[in-house]
Amino acid sequence: MTFSILLQILWTGLAISSYAVLFAMSFSLILKVVKIWNFAQAGFMCLVFYSLYVCLNIFDWPMWIGVLASFFITSVSAIGFFRYGIETLRARNSTSLTFFILTLVVSQFMGYFFAMCFGTEPISITKNIMSPVIMVGGIVISHWDLQALGLTTLTVLTLFVIMHKTHLGQFMSAVADHPTLARLYGIDVNRVYLYTIVLACLLMTVGMYLFGLKVAMLPNTPLQMMLLAVIATLLGGMGQVFGAAAAAILLSLLQSLSVFVIPSEWQSLLIYAFLFLTILFFPQGFSWQTMKSFLGGGKT
Amino acid sequence: MHQKRRPFLALATAVFCLSAFFASMAVAQANDTIKFGLSMPLSGTQALFGADQVKAAQWAVADINAKGGVNGKQLEMILIDTAADPQLGINAAKRFVSVDKLPIFLTSWSAVVKAVAPIANREKVLELSVGANSPEIATLGDYVYTTFPLADVDVSALAQYSHKTLGKQSAAVMYINNDSGVEGANIYKSMFEKSGGKIVAYEAYDAKATDFTGALLKVKAANPEIIHIQGLITDLPQVIAQMRQLGITQRVSSYSAGYNPKVIEQLGAAAEGLIVTSLAPGVNDNPNVAAFIKRWQTTEKRTPNGLPYTQYLYDSPYIVAELFKWIAKNKLPATGENLRKALITIKDFDLPMTGMLEVGADHRVKKPVYLLTVEKGAFVPLATIK
Numbered sequence: 001m002t003f004s005i006l007l008q009i010l011w012t013g014l015a016i017s018s019y020a021v022l023f024a025m026s027f028s029l030i031l032k033v034v035k036i037w038n039f040a041q042a043g044f045m046c047l048v049f050y051s052l053y054v055c056l057n058i059f060d061w062p063m064w065i066g067v068l069a070s071f072f073i074t075s076v077s078a079i080g081f082f083r084y085g086i087e088t089l090r091a092r093n094s095t096s097l098t099f100f101i102l103t104l105v106v107s108q109f110m111g112y113f114f115a116m117c118f119g120t121e122p123i124s125i126t127k128n129i130m131s132p133v134i135m136v137g138g139i140v141i142s143h144w145d146l147q148a149l150g151l152t153t154l155t156v157l158t159l160f161v162i163m164h165k166t167h168l169g170q171f172m173s174a175v176a177d178h179p180t181l182a183r184l185y186g187i188d189v190n191r192v193y194l195y196t197i198v199l200a201c202l203l204m205t206v207g208m209y210l211f212g213l214k215v216a217m218l219p220n221t222p223l224q225m226m227l228l229a230v231i232a233t234l235l236g237g238m239g240q241v242f243g244a245a246a247a248a249i250l251l252s253l254l255q256s257l258s259v260f261v262i263p264s265e266w267q268s269l270l271i272y273a274f275l276f277l278t279i280l281f282f283p284q285g286f287s288w289q290t291m292k293s294f295l296g297g298g299k300t
Numbered sequence: 301m302h303q304k305r306r307p308f309l310a311l312a313t314a315v316f317c318l319s320a321f322f323a324s325m326a327v328a329q330a331n332d333t334i335k336f337g338l339s340m341p342l343s344g345t346q347a348l349f350g351a352d353q354v355k356a357a358q359w360a361v362a363d364i365n366a367k368g369g370v371n372g373k374q375l376e377m378i379l380i381d382t383a384a385d386p387q388l389g390i391n392a393a394k395r396f397v398s399v400d401k402l403p404i405f406l407t408s409w410s411a412v413v414k415a416v417a418p419i420a421n422r423e424k425v426l427e428l429s430v431g432a433n434s435p436e437i438a439t440l441g442d443y444v445y446t447t448f449p450l451a452d453v454d455v456s457a458l459a460q461y462s463h464k465t466l467g468k469q470s471a472a473v474m475y476i477n478n479d480s481g482v483e484g485a486n487i488y489k490s491m492f493e494k495s496g497g498k499i500v501a502y503e504a505y506d507a508k509a510t511d512f513t514g515a516l517l518k519v520k521a522a523n524p525e526i527i528h529i530q531g532l533i534t535d536l537p538q539v540i541a542q543m544r545q546l547g548i549t550q551r552v553s554s555y556s557a558g559y560n561p562k563v564i565e566q567l568g569a570a571a572e573g574l575i576v577t578s579l580a581p582g583v584n585d586n587p588n589v590a591a592f593i594k595r596w597q598t599t600e601k602r603t604p605n606g607l608p609y610t611q612y613l614y615d616s617p618y619i620v621a622e623l624f625k626w627i628a629k630n631k632l633p634a635t636g637e638n639l640r641k642a643l644i645t646i647k648d649f650d651l652p653m654t655g656m657l658e659v660g661a662d663h664r665v666k667k668p669v670y671l672l673t674v675e676k677g678a679f680v681p682l683a684t685i686k
Contacts, residue, residue: 002521005517005521008513008517008546009513009514009517012511012513013511013513016510016511119348121348121533121562121605122533122534122562124566127565127566128565128566128567128568129537129538129541129566129567130541130544130545130567130568130569130570131545133545133547135547140545140546140547142545211510214510214538215510215538216534216537216538216562216566218534224508256511256513256514258514259514259515259517259518260514263503263504264503264504264505264506264509264512264514264515264518265477265504265505265506266506267506267509267514268506268508268509
């Protein structure tokens with residue numbers, strides 16, 4: 001393996017990590033503010049993809065209208081799920097296991113529903129999945145790579161500004177820390193939940209748009225992709241949205257670079273190994289403090 | 301007392317007579333039909349393909365009956381859904397054998413064919429696999445035969461063609477890491493090497509992968525003259541797309557999974573030169589195929605999912621009809637043993653959709669392999685290997 005091959009793998013791995021970052025942040029954001037492990041995200045990722053597919057291929061709408069329509073449909077559906085699913089369980093003081101089962105059931109239901117509607121053959125949102133390429137210093141850079149990295153950077157920065165520089169961001173932090181206390185301070189907690197869900201849907205929409213331009217999809221694909229989002233959320237630290245993003249990049253790059261040491265068919269094995277190690281040794285996420293604590297045998 | 305019994309006796313006699321009449325009618329009707337079983341996925345993820353294959357078989361039964369049936373008797377197909385699930389396949393086979401008392405049944409999907417084989421062998425009922433391609437099917441026992449070429453047929457022919465006819469001295473093999481990928485890649489490798497060529501890269505990829513850069517760069521570094529991809533329609537276009545984007549320009553070949561218009565649609569110009577295989581003749585090889593496609597377009601307003609498989613399914617009731625004709629001619633009872641004897645003796649079948657079929661004593665079939673290539677955005681015939 002030459003240096004140029006290493007650079008190529010690093011570049012492609014970074015570009016591929018773009019949608020993984022967005023899915024991980026979406027999952028982590030819901031966990032941070034709404035406090036649920038939202039496996040239904042896989043179902044809503046399906047909804048983004050297939051609604052975009054219908055807008056572009058059946059209605060022949062321009063791409064930007066299709067993306068907006070898909071974002072709108074997904075947001076409305078996700079809010080409906082929150083209102084009539086999550087809120088109902090909360091009103092009943094259901095256990096976290098019940099929430100987990102509900103989100104998983106919704107995810108599976110939506111997967112089967114889209115399989116029934118669109119069949120089990122792979123579908124891509126655009127007819128042609130080829131992207132033009134340019135060569136920079138011996139490295140192949142596709143237009144898709146540039147678009148993916150550009151859009152992801154813009155989306156992450158937007159979320160960063162919202163979360164750190166706006167009242168909504170402050171409210172989200174307050175609700176995430178203590179919803180009852182936040183309510184006492186006059187924050188409309190339900191409204192904050194709704195904005196959080198809409199932001200999560202925005203992340204999913206951008207992610208699925210990028211994914212759909214590159215890869216053909218089956219209804220069960222998002223559930224497989226969710227695994228990386230869950231591990232990134234665990235690894236980045238519970239509720240650390242940008243930590244999850246960094247973890248998603250790290251995991252994607254490690255997966256890509258693993259071809260130097262293990263055959264490429266076993267790349268997914270790494271993900272499960274990370275999941276196992278993270279749950280066992282870093283259940284609160286990976287940070288210098290947890291690392292020091294781990295190396296010091298738990299001494300403070 | 302006697303007077304009271306009379307109406308009861310009259311009623312009982314009438315019921316008995318009517319029962320006897322209907323029973324004799326049923327027997328007469330049963331004697332006028334020849335029954336066989338077909339178990340296919342009509343639900344679940346494979347239903348898209350299974351339903352079209354069943355439709356093709358139903359058309360064939362209707363066509364045979366419209367032409368007078370089998371020696372004047374109507375052919376009747378008993379259909380059961382397997383959802384491509386081995387357990388449901390076993391349930392279907394048990395029903396064929398125990399309830400319907402059928403001497404022959406047809407089925408497909410490798411896992412189902414393998415799961416029901418012990419029942420066919422134990423009960424001495426002929427099982428015909430009509431669309432599964434695992435090479436193991438040839439070794440499942442005395443009563444299990446295939447009418448569909450197994451996986452090694454087209455991949456072997458393709459490997460030999462690449463070396464001997466195209467003159468490629470070195471090849472790289474990329475394959476999906478599942479049963480069919482591993483098996484197919486191994487067949488290509490051994491046949492290419494046996495022909496005198498050299499495999500310079502042999503790379504697998506994960507079935508769930510969306511990025512193939514690592515494996516592709518290894519292939520690029522090996523600089524083969526041709527690249528064979530043993531993948532599925534879910535991953536094949538993406539592998540080729542990423543390959544072309546990485547500047548890998550060598551000719552690519554694949555097997556029958558690549559013979560799908562979606563590959564050309566998704567790849568556009570990047571699909572040019574791709575070689576794929578088909579185990580059934582196309583419209584240029586057999587005029588019946590054009591009429592068959594037209595029938596789909598007229599009745600269903602579309603082309604079938606997996607056209608070659610539907611061609612094989614259309615032919616399968618014709619094979620059943622031939623077997624029953626043979627045992628009638630030889631005045632033998634319709635048992636699984638006699639139908640097996642018929643299959644081995646007849647051996648050569650001339651079928652409307654897939655042409656000549658030779659069933660070998662080794663439980664394999666000999667069929668021509670049709671190679672196609674992508675030229676100007678369409679699959680065109682490249683060669684026929686007999």
